[in-house]
Amino acid sequence: MKYSFKIGSAWGIPIELHVTFILLIVAVFGLSLYSALQSGNVSIFSPYFYTFFLVLFLFVFVVFHELAHSVVARHYGIQVRKIVLYPIGGVSEIEEIPDNPAQEWRMAIAGPLTSLAIGAIFLVIALIVSPQLLRVVPLLSTTGNFLFDIASLNLLLGFFNLIPAFPMDGGRVFRALLAERMKYSDATRLAVTIGRIFGIVMVIAGFVFPNYFLLILVGIFVYIGASEEGEQTIISTKLAGVRIRDVMQSEVGYVSPQQTIAEAIEVMFKKRYHDVLVIKDGNLIGVVSWNELMKVDPGQRGSLRVEQMPLKHISIFEDEAILEANKIMVREKIDLIPVVDREAPLRVVGVLTSEAMARAFDEARNR
Numbered sequence: 114m115k116y117s118f119k120i121g122s123a124w125g126i127p128i129e130l131h132v133t134f135i136l137l138i139v140a141v142f143g144l145s146l147y148s149a150l151q152s153g154n155v156s157i158f159s160p161y162f163y164t165f166f167l168v169l170f171l172f173v174f175v176v177f178h179e180l181a182h183s184v185v186a187r188h189y190g191i192q193v194r195k196i197v198l199y200p201i202g203g204v205s206e207i208e209e210i211p212d213n214p215a216q217e218w219r220m221a222i223a224g225p226l227t228s229l230a231i232g233a234i235f236l237v238i239a240l241i242v243s244p245q246l247l248r249v250v251p252l253l254s255t256t257g258n259f260l261f262d263i264a265s266l267n268l269l270l271g272f273f274n275l276i277p278a279f280p281m282d283g284g285r286v287f288r289a290l291l292a293e294r295m296k297y298s299d300a301t302r303l304a305v306t307i308g309r310i311f312g313i314v315m316v317i318a319g320f321v322f323p324n325y326f327l328l329i330l331v332g333i334f335v336y337i338g339a340s341e342e343g344e345q346t347i348i349s350t351k352l353a354g355v356r357i358r359d360v361m362q363s364e365v366g367y368v369s370p371q372q373t374i375a376e377a378i379e380v381m382f383k384k385r386y387h388d389v390l391v392i393k394d395g396n397l398i399g400v401v402s403w404n405e406l407m408k409v410d411p412g413q414r415g416s417l418r419v420e421q422m423p424l425k426h427i428s429i430f431e432d433e434a435i436l437e438a439n440k441i442m443v444r445e446k447i448d449l450i451p452v453v454d455r456e457a458p459l460r461v462v463g464v465l466t467s468e469a470m471a472r473a474f475d476e477a478r479n480r
């Protein structure tokens with residue numbers, strides 16, 4: 114099932130709303146509408162809808178925050194798959210976290226700095242428009258002045274993300290700075306421990322100061338986020354040593370370009386592949402994906418030939434890391450990669466399936 118829905122894109126980066134975010138907006142709107150109906154003033158400009166508009170606008174600025182991460186990522190040649198908005202903020206899904214600490218901290222700090230800059234600009238405008246606000250010092254509460262509230266929410270977003278705990282941006286900056294002085298996995302472990310401590314402190318603070326009970330939720334989120342980040346880094350460190358040849362199957366099923374779609378589907382089922390290899394006279398031609406095969410009308414499968422299908426031109430060497438294969442599978446949306454000889458790159462020596470890969474990930478997790 115799809116849990117997020119595209120609402121637009123910026124610089125070719127799709128921006129999606131997660132279903133929990135849509136529920137939040139609906140809930141805030143419902144609550145606003147309820148109080149408005151109770152009071153008899155249902156105008157959308159009544160104060161009852163203030164929080165609703167504030168939340169909507171804040172998320173526009175969350176998108177700016179995420180785009181800042183993306184722009185720096187692109188600058189270093191790292192692909193950004195999409196930006197997803199969750200109720201707790203945005204997440205930029207990037208192809209890989211750079212193992213270059215200097216790139217990682219610059220990428221991570223771009224978001225909070227953007228939020229702080231937006232906050233500062235709105236603060237200046239708000240104070241020029243209404244200088245009397247200088248006397249108000251709201252702590253984590255709204256003033257009713259839209260410009261001022263947008264300013265303080267952006268400042269909060271910026272400062273909050275600078276907390277040196279995973280999964281906040283500050284955690285990544287912190288890990289990168291540590292990694293310049295120690296091994297990447299040790300830096301991650303230390304950053305994870307500190308992230309967990311922050312999470313626990315937030316939960317305790319939420320209980321001690323009931324006005325800030327939201328800290329309990331945030332603390333749990335930080336604790337879980339830190340732990341997940343740690344587990345993922347440790348799995349990839351363990352997997353870094355696993356080569357394609359350790360997990361590939363050397364017995365290969367394939368079709369030739371002249372064979373029909375029906376025959377290709379037969380090979381796929383017999384070999385339990387999700388896609389099918391095309392080989393002609395011992396040379397690799399490409400891979401036809403399951404999706405392309407399934408698009409063919411069942412009535413035409415007996416007559417249409419494999420050579421009439423669009424092919425994906427992918428392959429990998431047996432001495433490469435399986436993390437490399439994982440990247441190709443995710444990027445090409447494919448479940449099978451032909452493994453070829455380094456000396457003769459068209460000669461297939463094995464096949465790597467997503468099942469074999471999933472088994473390797475499981476083993477690394479349990480090792």
Ligand SMILES: [Zn+2]
Nearest residue numbers: 224225274282
């Ligand atoms: Zn961020």
